[in-house]
Amino acid sequence: xxxxxxxxxxxxxxxxxxxxxxxxxxxxxxxxxxxxxxxxxxxxxxxxxxxxxxxxxxxxxxxxxxxxxxxxxxxxxxxxxxxxxxxxxxxxxxxxxxxxxxxxxxxxxxxxxxxxxxxxxxxxxxxxxxxxxxxxxxxxxxxxxxxxxxxxxxxxxxxxxxxxxxxxxxxxxxxxxxxxxxxxxxxxxxxxx
Amino acid sequence: xxxxxxxxxxxxxxxxxxxxxxxxxxxxxxxxxxxxxxxxxxxxxxxxxxxxxxxxxxxxxxxxxxxxxxxxxxxxxxxxxxxxxxxxxxxxxxxxxxxxxxxxxxxxxxxxxxxxxxxxxxxxxxxxxxxxxxxxxxxxxxxxxxxxxxxxxxxxxxxxxxxxxxxxxxxxxxxxxxxxxxxxxxxxxxxxxxxxxxxxxxxxxxxxxxxxxxx
Numbered sequence: 032x033x034x035x036x037x038x039x040x041x042x043x044x045x046x047x048x049x050x051x052x053x054x055x056x057x058x059x060x061x062x063x064x065x066x067x068x069x070x071x072x073x074x075x076x077x078x079x080x081x082x083x084x085x086x087x088x089x090x091x092x093x094x095x096x097x098x099x100x101x102x103x104x105x106x107x108x109x110x111x112x113x114x115x116x117x118x119x120x121x122x123x124x125x126x127x128x129x130x131x132x133x134x135x136x137x138x139x140x141x142x143x144x145x146x147x148x149x150x151x152x153x154x155x156x157x158x159x160x161x162x163x164x165x166x167x168x169x170x171x172x173x174x175x176x177x178x179x180x181x182x183x184x185x186x187x188x189x190x191x192x193x194x195x196x197x198x199x200x201x202x203x204x205x206x207x208x209x210x211x212x213x214x215x216x217x218x219x220x221x222x223x224x
Numbered sequence: 225x226x227x228x229x230x231x232x233x234x235x236x237x238x239x240x241x242x243x244x245x246x247x248x249x250x251x252x253x254x255x256x257x258x259x260x261x262x263x264x265x266x267x268x269x270x271x272x273x274x275x276x277x278x279x280x281x282x283x284x285x286x287x288x289x290x291x292x293x294x295x296x297x298x299x300x301x302x303x304x305x306x307x308x309x310x311x312x313x314x315x316x317x318x319x320x321x322x323x324x325x326x327x328x329x330x331x332x333x334x335x336x337x338x339x340x341x342x343x344x345x346x347x348x349x350x351x352x353x354x355x356x357x358x359x360x361x362x363x364x365x366x367x368x369x370x371x372x373x374x375x376x377x378x379x380x381x382x383x384x385x386x387x388x389x390x391x392x393x394x395x396x397x398x399x400x401x402x403x404x405x406x407x408x409x410x411x412x413x414x415x416x417x418x419x420x421x422x423x424x425x426x427x428x429x430x431x432x433x434x435x436x437x438x439x
Contacts, residue, residue, distance in 0.1 A: 052406065054260065054406075055256050055259045055260035055406065055409065056256055056260075056334075057256070058255040058256050058259065059253075062252065103311060103315075106307050106310060106311050106314070106333055107304060107307045107311070110303055110304075110336055110337075111300075111303075111304070114299075114300060143299075143337075144337045144339050146256045146334045146337040149334060149336065150330055150334055153330045154330060157330065197421075197425065198425055199418055199421070200421075201417075201421075202252055202414075202417055203414050203421060204414070205414075206411070209414075210407045210409075210410030210411035210414060211407070213407040213410055214407040217406070
C-alpha cells in the first residue's frame with residue numbers, strides 16, 4: 032500500500048495513529064463521556080459527523096485562503112467553521128432525532144472544544160490531502176474515535192464491579208486503563224511498514 | 225444588571241491555580257497538550273510558557289471587554305480572541321526556534337481548544353476586574369506549567385535517562401522507551417494522581433487520628 036492511497040490513510044487514522052490513543056487528541060470527551068456505553072456510542076457518532084462536515088469545509092476554506100494568500104487567518108476560520116458545524120448538527124438533530132438530542136445533552140455543544148476535530152482539519156491541511164484523501168482521513172479518525180471511546184466505556188462499566196482501593200478511584204484508574212489500552216494499540220504500528 | 229464585584233486580591237487568588245485548583249492535577253483540564261508534548265522537559269516548558277502567555281493575554285482582553293461583549297455571542301467572541309493570540313504565539317515560536325516548533329507540531333495551534341483557557345475566560349475573566357484576573361491567570365498558568373514539567377521530567381528521566389538533554393544515569397542505564405511513547409503519558413499522569421490521592425488520604429487519616437487522641 033502506498034502511503035498516499037485512500038485505504039492506507041483510512042487505516043492509518045483508524046488504527047495505526049489512532050487519534051485518541053496515539054496522538055492524544057480528544058481526551059476530554061474520552062475521559063469525560065466514557066462512563067456509560069450508550070452515551071459513549073452516541074458521542075462517538077456525533078463527533079464523527081462533525082468531523083466529516085468540518086473536514087470537507089476546511090478543505091474548501093483552505094483552497095480559498097491559499098487563493099487570496101491569507102493563510103494566517105486559517106486558525107480563526109477553522110474554529111469558526113467548526114463552531115457553526117456543531118451548531119448545525121445540533122439543530123438538525125433536534126429536528127429529526129429529538130431522542131438522541133436529549134441523550135447527548137450538554138456534550139453536544141462541547142464538541143466545539145474537542146481538539147480531535149480542529150486537529151483533524153489542521154493535519155489534513157498540513158499533509159496536503161486532496162478531497163478524497165481528506166474524506167478518508169476524517170472517516171478513519173471518526174471511526175478510531177468511536178472505537179477508542181466505546182472500548183474505554185466497556186472497560187469502565189466492568190470496572191464499576193471491581194473492588195478498588197479508595198486511593199485509585201476515579202481519574203487515576205481511568206488514566207491507567209487508557210495507558211494499557213494505548214499500549215495495546217501500539218501493536219498496530221507494525222501495520223504501517 | 226451590574227455584577228457585584230469583589231475586588232480584594234489575596235494570596236489565594238494567585239495560589240489557587242497552583243495547588244488547590246491546579247488545572248491538570250485537580251480539574252483535569254487541557255489534557256491533550258499535557259500528555260502529548262511532555263516527552264521531554266524542554267517541550268513541556270515551551271508548551272507551558274506558550275499556554276501561559278495565551279491565557280494571560282486573552283484573559284486581559286476579555287476582562288477589559290467584559291461589559292461590551294453581548295451575552296449571546298460570548299463563547300464565539302472568546303474563541304476568536306483566543307485564536308488571535310494563539311496565531312501570534314504560533315508565528316513567534318516559529319521565528320525563535322524552528323526545531324522547537326517542529327517538536328511541538330500542531331499542538332501550539334491546538335492551544336485554541338484548550339478547555340482551561342476557555343474555562344478561565346468564562347468562569348473568571350468575564351466576571352472580575354483586570355488586576356484580579358491577571359493575578360489569577362498567572363497562578364493558573366504557573367500551575368499548568370508546573371504540572372507539565374512534573375510529567376515531562378519523569379518521562380524524560382525514565383524514558384531517555386536524561387534531564388534537559390543532559391545524561392543523568394550514565395551509559396549503563398537501559399531506557400524505558402515506553403515512557404516517551406504515548407502509553408507512558410497516560411501511566412505517568414495516572415501515577416501522579418495516585419500519589420496526590422494517597423497524600424490527601426493520609427492527611428485526612430492523620431487528622432482523624434489526632435482528633436481521636438485528644439478526645
